[in-house]
Amino acid sequence: MxxxxxxxxxxxxxxxxxxxxxxxxxxxxxxxxxxxxxxxxxxxxxxKNRAIGVVAMDENNQLFLVGQYRFPLERYSWELPEGGGPLNEAALSAAKRELLEETGLVANNWQEFLTMDLSNSVTDEQATVFLATGLSQKEAAPEPTEKLQIIRKSFSQVFDLVMAGKITDSITVAAILKLKAMGYS
The missing domain is CATH 2.20.25 (N-terminal domain of TfIIb)
Incomplete structure (x- = not known):
């Protein structure tokens, strides 16, 4: 390249x-x-943190989405499990923690597949996104400030929601489009 x-x-x-x-x-x-x-x-x-996103995909190509009210947007948002990790913490460690906190899921397999600058005209925020597979369910432990809903949708359903503009979170949109380009369906 x-x-x-x-x-x-x-x-x-x-x-x-x-x-x-x-x-x-x-x-x-x-x-x-x-x-x-x-x-x-x-x-x-x-x-002061790196943004972290996780595409948690089960053996049937079902993805886990997290719904929550986003204060800055003043509206509800459906997105991948996401959060922040201190800049001095390994991105994978933060991803594992965020996935467990928000969904209760633990993954055996992790693949980093996307890094991006989220709003480079005014911020230095960077994001790292992982594909997590080989999932098992434990107990979620969301932060006290989070009121979350968890749903499971097929990859193709999530892709359709992104394309219809019903999912607009930047990490989720970029991750789903990149995975589609990589051949996921």
């Missing part, structure tokens, strides 16, 4: 000031000289 060309950073930072910080994110306001040479501003949201 051919590499893509890479250019040097054309942005110059004049100053930066932290304007918000909590256990999950940090927001910095920058004064910059933009690529065209003009003065400007830029706000950056730094994520």
């Amino acid at each position: 051919e590499d893509l060309p890479i250019e040097e950073n054309p942005w110059k930072v004049v100053s930066g000031k932290e304007v918000y910080d909590n256990p999950w994110i940090n927001v910095t306001a920058y004064e910059v000289i933009n690529p065209s040479g003009g003065n400007g501003i830029y706000g950056k949201v730094h994520f």
Whole structure:
């Protein structure tokens, strides 16, 4: 596979000031000289965790979806089991924990198949997505702030929901489309 060309950073930072910080994110306001040479501003949201997604697929190509109300969106969302893992924690370790917490599932087989930048115009948040198979059911232990529903749908049903715009979560959409391109159905 051919590499893509890479250019040097054309942005110059004049100053930066932290304007918000909590256990999950940090927001910095920058004064910059933009690529065209003009003065400007830029706000950056730094994520203190990596986003984790898990496609939990059983032996019949059934996927587990998690439903929950998403505060920033002000609406309900169906998505893969997802969560965050500290940047200094192995992504696989975080994925195993999130899958167990949200669904009670444990997987024997794990395959990392997708990494992506989630909103690279304003954040540095990265996501890692795994395919988990060889599933067995244990007891779920969601975080106290989570009120979750779990459903199981065939891969083709989930793909159809993505294509119909009924599932819009970025990690879920990207993972399902990539798996489809890899030959899953």
